[in-house]
Amino acid sequence: MRSIHRYLAIWALLLCACPAIAQAQGIEFIGKIVTSPGNSPIEYATIRLLDASSNAPLAGTTTDANGEFSLQSPKEQVALEISFIGFESQTIKDFAVEEGKVNLGTIALTETQVTMDEVVIQGEKSQMEFKLDKRVFHVGKDLSSTGASALEVLNNVPSVNVNIEGQISLRGSQGVQILINGKPSVIASEDGNILGTLTAEMIERIEVISNPSAKYEAEGTSGIINIVLKKDERKGINGSITLNGGIPHNHSIGVSLNRRTEKFNLFSQIGVGYRELPNDREFINEDLVTGTRVESIGEEFRNEQFTNIILGTDYHINDYNVLTLSGNFAYEVESQPSETEFWMYDGNGDLLSQWNRIEETSATNPKYQYEFQYAKDFKDHKDHDLIFSALGNFFGKSLTSDFLNTTASGESFDGRQQTESAFQEAKYTFKLDYTKPFSKQFTLETGSQYVINDVSNDFAVSNFVNGEWVPDQGLTNLFEYNQRVLGVYGTGAFEGERWGLKLGLRMEHTDLNTLLTNTGEANSIQLTNLFPSAHTSFKFNERFSMQAGYSRRIYRPRLWDLNPFFNIRNNFTIRTGNPELLPEFTDSYELTGIMAWEQVSFNVGVFHRYTTEVIERVSIYEDEVTRTMPVNLGTNRATGFEFNGKYTPIKQLSFNGDFNFLFFDREGTFENQVIDFSASRYSGKLTTKLKLIKSLDIEFTTRYESEYQTVQGQISDVFVMDGGVRLKILKGKGMFNLSVRDIFASRVQESWAYQPTFTTYSRRQRGRFITLGFSYGFGKGEAMEFSAQKRR
Known part of the structure; x- marks a missing residue:
């Protein structure tokens, strides 16, 4: 609302x-x-x-x-x-x-x-807003997101793409910083499927900041995506309950309950559920020197029982001071069964061996987050305020896997393996922001942030030999990761009736240390960097305005970029980290024009990014095994064009379009091999909304991502269509939602690597997901859509 x-x-x-x-x-x-x-x-x-x-x-x-x-x-x-x-x-x-x-x-x-149904009908116009420094996507309007996780919701956001492995890109580039409620969070890290614990019903909006000012953390070379969770602030007791069921299994129940008085606002959300995430995979590794080829086809699952609880309270000391204390606890119980068939052929194409590999994996994932915030408004001006927050995160993972190989014919690959992993991450963020308007036109902002991130991952592999488990010392180690980032910023903004200018400068000091305890391999990075930013806008008239911006960004290698351990589900195609990675830096420029009429509104933008020490994943082939790892590979110059628009020919019908084109020029070397090349890629989305009758809505979203060249090969194109239907009952307080994601089961991702001595091929497919949901709002609430005053 x-x-x-x-x-x-x-x-x-x-x-x-x-x-x-x-x-x-x-x-x-x-x-x-x-x-x-x-x-x-x-x-x-x-x-x-x-x-x-x-x-x-x-x-x-x-x-x-x-x-x-x-x-x-x-x-x-x-x-x-x-x-x-x-x-x-x-x-x-x-x-x-x-x-x-x-x-x-x-x-x-x-x-x-007025009944809630009438209120909702009046307001359902647009699911996306365009603001000065960001675009805002309101999740409650997206019918095809029913029962979806945060990753699937992100895939419907303009300019954002999430591939089948969960990697997030913005305008065709990775290196995106994900925030929760404007702050770094363990929920938004890349450690496992953590974003999967957030469902669409828990998300109020998603903010896309493609060119952030110095006020924001410099992390993320492609920009920032901020996921804002729901918190109702209407007076009295109100809330909602949501039930979802789906094929393959995707069942959940969520309850939101809030109570607002003059002094207190109590808010809570509880969600529990079970889901299955099947994944079909195919790999082919071929040695071009000997002609040996290894093929594998299998199906793997990620089955999860999950619980997510959010509790919090705002205490309004008076009209100018507010204290907020909130917490989030999530717990997952995972099972990851998989079965893969392998075939090995010699250079003449004759079958050397055929075997089957079965995996049984179980894991428990506790994670929690807690936050204290103090907000002070000063009496002299409505925008004169001071905000301090302290945020703590913890994520743990205890995992065991058993692998059994059974040979069907030819050379024997019989054997058993076992892996154990004990993972713990603690992250603390302290942030202070101060805003002081000196006049109607001029405002100063300043503040600081300190982030502490400590990780320990104890990983062990054992082989079953002569009736007993024998540790594999080459694959067993304790990986420790410690990072400290201190940031200080200042911005000054002038905003006139037509013209505005905002300049900023941020300083960040990074102290990163990694250690493989058993082997004593250590790596240390200490950097102090300046990150300037400049933004300006000019309003020609009520219908047309332009914005321009510049910022410098950093992408620090994430934990799983550095962690050398890997999952041995397929021990002929493995992925590892690289403890010696360096950060990449990007200078980003963009120019955008915004136009709006009664039935049509759109924005057109061009942007350019220059990135050094680019992090790319490359494949290394040895003894029929393909190992993929990230390395720093030279520079990347990327120039792009972006279009977002909405057309409403009649009140009952609207079209939202999104198109991105990116041309990039890569330069660099890898193992004395020059990888210079130029290529392009593009993507587009079209969302069609139709209101058949007063209480029935239909929506279809079509996405297409072109194929594109990589440093070693290419990635295939992808076409996906999602659909949703929403029916309101009980004067808008009840709502049925039906969503079908990947209607034609066409979301297939293929990739190839072509090198002088080897080639690799991989294919992945998730399949179709169907979810039926019902939500009911009680008190002064309404189903799935929340009307809240701005959180001070």
């Missing part, structure tokens, strides 16, 4: 705004809008200025987070109309002018008795 309020406020402004009025000097109207009863500030209430005689719209604005507004009028003979969804509108015609200003004081709006 928050997106509904914002959309209607902007829509009202487009209807009534006039550039000539905005430029004029006249009477200034000021005031504050609150609820009645309760006296809580109303954000995004619409204020319209009307001609007193003709009622024609002259100008308009919306209230800020404190419910306050300021509006200029060119004359005195006017009326003020104040409205907000779910509240009775007010019109003010009598007022006193003193020294060119009208102070209306505090105006209270009374709640209406």
Whole structure:
């Protein structure tokens, strides 16, 4: 619902705004809008200025987070109309002018008795907003995301792609920083399937920041994706319950319960469920010197029982000070059965051996997060504030795997193997932000952040020899990873009526140490870097504006980029980390134009990124075994074009389109082999929404990703279509959702590596997922869609 309020406020402004009025000097109207009863500030209430005689719209604005507004009028003979969804509108015609200003004081709006169904119908216009420094995707509007995990939701966000292995890219490039509620979190790390514990029903919106300012952490060469979780702040007791069931097994129940009083806001979410994630895989390794070939085809599962609990409270000490304490606990019990058939052929194509490999893996994954935040607003200005937060994360994984090889014919590959892993990660983030407006046009921001990340991974492999388990010392070790990052930033912003400029500088010091305890192999990186940023915008008129930006970013090797251990599910095709990786740096430039009309709105942008010490995954072949690992490989110059648009020909039908084209120029060497080349890739999405009747919606999303060249080969193209149907009942409080992801089971990812001495081929497919869900809102809530005032 928050997106509904914002959309209607902007829509009202487009209807009534006039550039000539905005430029004029006249009477200034000021005031504050609150609820009645309760006296809580109303954000995004619409204020319209009307001609007193003709009622024609002259100008308009919306209230800020404190419910306050300021509006200029060119004359005195006017009326003020104040409205907000779910509240009775007010019109003010009598007022006193003193020294060119009208102070209306505090105006209270009374709640209406309109049913929730009517409220939802009014507001369902757009699932995406375009802001000055980011794009905001509102998950509640995405019908095809029912029962989906956060990774699947991200795949529906414009400019974002998630491949079949869960790797996230933005505008065709990896190196994206994922945040939860604006902060780094273990939930958003790459350790296992952690983002899978977040379902679509728990997410309020996703913010895509392609060119962040110095205020944001410099991590992420391609940009930042911020996942904002739901937290309701309406008065009284309200909440919702959601049930999902699916094929293959994807069953969950989620409950959201909130209670808001004058001083306290208590919020909670609880979700439990079970899901199966099947994955068909095929690999072919061929030695071009001897002609030997190894083929494997198999099916693997990741079956999970999961529990996720979010609890928290806001304590409003007074109108200017708020304390927040929240926590998130998640627990997974995994089983990962797999079965793979292997065939080995000699140079003449004759079968040398055929065998079967069965895996039984079980794991438990506890993880929790806790946060304390203090927010202070100063009396002198609505945007003068200080925020301090302390965030702690922990993720553990205890895993055991048993592998059994059974030879069917030819050379014997019989044998048993066992792996054990004890993984622990602790991450602490301390952050302080201060914002000081010196005038209506000029604002200063400054702050600091300190992140501590400690990881330990005890990994062991044993072989069953002569009736007993014998440790494989070459594959057994304790990996320790410790990273400290201190950041300090300052930004200054000037924002006039048409033109704005924001300059910033961030300094970060990185201290990273890794150690393989058993072998004594250590690596240390210490860096101090400056990250400048510059953003500007110019508004030509109400329908057209342009923005330009520059920032410097860093991508620090993640844990699994550095960790040398691997899963031996297929011991002829393995993936490892590289403890000697260096960070990559990117200079990013972009220029964007935004245009908006009644039925059509779109933005067109061009961007350029120059990256050094590029991290690429390469394959090394030895003794029929392909080992893939990340290495630093030279530079990358990438230039791209981006288009996002929406067309609404009629009220019941809308189209949202997204297209990205990227041309890149790679230069570098690997093992004395030059890998210079130029190539391109592109992707597109089209979402069609149709409202058949008042309570029935249909949506289809089509995605296409082109094939593209890599440093050693190429990746195939991918075509996917998702669909969803939503039916509202019980005056909007109940809602049925049916989603089908990958309708045609066409999401197949193929990759090839062509080298002078070997070739490799891999194929992966997830398959079709069907989910049926029902949600019900109680109290003042409604199903799946939340109306919340801005969290201060």
